[in-house]
């Protein structure tokens with residue numbers, strides 16, 4: 001058996017122990033410089049469950065299981081239709097329903113439609129991540145004309161309905177872009193970033209017989225070169241950080257799409273795609289919009305089809321705003337925290353900023369764009385504390401751990417784990433303090449349901465046989481179970497949290513210890 005297949009089998013076995021009654025199939029296996037991430041699809045009674053489980057196997061450290069599944073008993077009490085094919089959470093109960101997946105003729109948009117026994121649609125889920133803005137005209141620059149001029153929107157710096165303008169054109173920078181030369185013509189695409197005209201309005205992608213694309217901001221070709229340039233720059237940066245795998249997917253881009261509407265969006269179908277709208281300031285004139293949408297694509301690449309749940313989706317927007325802000329800082333520190341510096345913060349709409357004091361849970365809401373500020377704000381604070389490069393790495397690695405319905409406190413604890421994986425605790429204090437200040441860690445703030453992180457101590461002494469395992473968890477009842485590597489339970493113990501000591505008699509070998517409490521659950525590899 002290959003190493004990869006071995007790891008997949010171990011991950012499936014670990015998940016089966018952690019979630020009794022479920023079986024698992026491996027959807028994706030990702031490897032970074034720091035860990036292997038195995039994404040599993042759970043099944044109960046042969047029926048798919050609308051959740052994912054992620055097994056993180058750091059190269060130095062303990063395996064962990066991420067994601068939550070309902071007890072199998074919750075599924076059994078639900079109504080099972082004859083042609084059911086997926087369990088979904090519907091009005092607080094898990095129901096087995098039919099699902100049909102539709103993609104548009106270009107293979108871009110994927111929509112899941114859920115049907116009841118009678119074949120009536122009961123819910124629809126679109127895998128589009130919108131950037132809902134309300135802006136107008138613009139020019140395109142590095143990263144945008146507002147930042148280059150170090151000015152506020154207004155005066156000479158206005159959209160003016162996408163008209164060519166000597167002042168705005170003077171704010172363009174001379175850059176080099178990688179294009180494709182084919183049959184005597186230069187085309188605007190590379191191996192990964194493919195500019196196409198696949199959505200209305202009809203606006204063919206610019207091409208040239210000479211290696212020069214000198215378009216004024218009023219020329220549709222300007223959005224084409226602007227988009228390709230910023231995406232290439234962003235990719236180069238990710239590759240330099242060691243995340244080449246993450247961004248090595250083909251993506252189709254229509255810089256004049258979205259039916260001409262005033263928004264842009266990423267779609268995760270067979271081929272990922274982005275459409276930029278032209279309402280207000282043309283979206284593709286602002287690097288913040290371009291990088292924001294690309295981050296949705298990166299997030300999808302690391303954690304496919306898991307962007308569900310209000311807080312999870314708010315964090316996806318937060319990650320996208322963070323990367324847009326961080327990318328701006330590459331060119332200038334002027335108002336770098338303003339997101340959509342040119343596209344927003346103007347007569348069309350207010351834009352957003354990572355320079356905010358939003359706090360969890362008070363500023364969390366059903367409006368994912370408003371709530372996203374909690375997450376993007378915390379990440380920007382971390383950047384100011386430990387630097388752009390370190391924070392970018394932290395964020396890129398963290399994407400792999402995202403799962404359906406992930407909450408912000410769960411993601412905050414995961415971010416601390418990622419810090420430990422990448423930097424060995426060097427920046428733990430800084431990251432902890434910032435997340436804590438934002439109300440994202442369990443020790444602060446008043447939350448209805450506290451979240452606890454399970455910690456294991458004294459594992460070395462236990463391995464030597466000189467002391468018990470020490471487990472710190474939530475204050476309620478805890479079930480401790482020890483399994484051998486064949487999945488057989490060899491010892492169990494029920495105790496009262498938050499501090500538990502346990503010294504089961506074991507022969508030498510590797511074991512999996514699972515701790516299950518009311519609010520927590522964790523699995524750890526124990527060596528005796």
Ligand SMILES: [Zn+2]
Pocket residue numbers: 129130131292293296316317320
């Ligand atoms: Zn978005």
